Amino acid sequence: QSSINGFGTNAAAAWTAYSKIDGFFWMIMSAFGVAITTFSGQNFGAGQYDRIRKSVKVCLAMSAGTAVFLSTTLFFLGSFVYQLFTSDPEVIQEGMVILRLLVPFYITYIAIEILSGAMRGTGDSIIPMIITCVGICVLRAVWIMVAVPYWRDIRNICLSYPITWSVTSIFFTVYYLQGGW
Numbered sequence: 001q002s003s004i005n006g007f008g009t010n011a012a013a014a015w016t017a018y019s020k021i022d023g024f025f026w027m028i029m030s031a032f033g034v035a036i037t038t039f040s041g042q043n044f045g046a047g048q049y050d051r052i053r054k055s056v057k058v059c060l061a062m063s064a065g066t067a068v069f070l071s072t073t074l075f076f077l078g079s080f081v082y083q084l085f086t087s088d089p090e091v092i093q094e095g096m097v098i099l100r101l102l103v104p105f106y107i108t109y110i111a112i113e114i115l116s117g118a119m120r121g122t123g124d125s126i127i128p129m130i131i132t133c134v135g136i137c138v139l140r141a142v143w144i145m146v147a148v149p150y151w152r153d154i155r156n157i158c159l160s161y162p163i164t165w166s167v168t169s170i171f172f173t174v175y176y177l178q179g180g181w
């Protein structure tokens with residue numbers, strides 16, 4: 001947030017409004033994550049491991065469809081959604097830069113929520129927590145400290161999100177496919 005604030009009040013207001021818009025996506029993905037956690041836990045307890053794998057595929061497909069739908073809708077109609085939070089055209093314009101940069105990459109986040117949820121349902125919560133902390137929090141902080149000073153632009157800060165989502169999704173996919181959880 002402090003990096004965003006350095007770009008002025010319009011950028012801070014645009015980021016705040018984007019965060020509220022973005023919250024819709026996160027609530028929906030979180031619901032998918034909770035659902036797969038519950039389903040995995042029930043099937044793990046029943047020894048139905050094949051149903052866990054099948055449900056992960058179904059949940060990944062459902063969340064991918066949702067991510068594509070929301071990304072497309074927000075990409076093209078985001079300015080109307082921004083008007084729910086502000087009437088300032090400069091803030092909306094700045095917000096659309098943020099929105100159009102980030103929403104196409106929403107799909108890169110789904111593996112984090114779904115795969116970690118499936119693993120948590122089987123009782124493996126430590127490794128998913130570590131993967132998330134390192135892939136999202138640590139990597140993003142490193143990006144802000146290293147990359148932003150060389151290219152001081154709000155888009156550079158925004159890039160930290162899809163980069164960390166992608167890297168963390170790769171970590172989760174590798175961990176999920178190697179099994180043992």
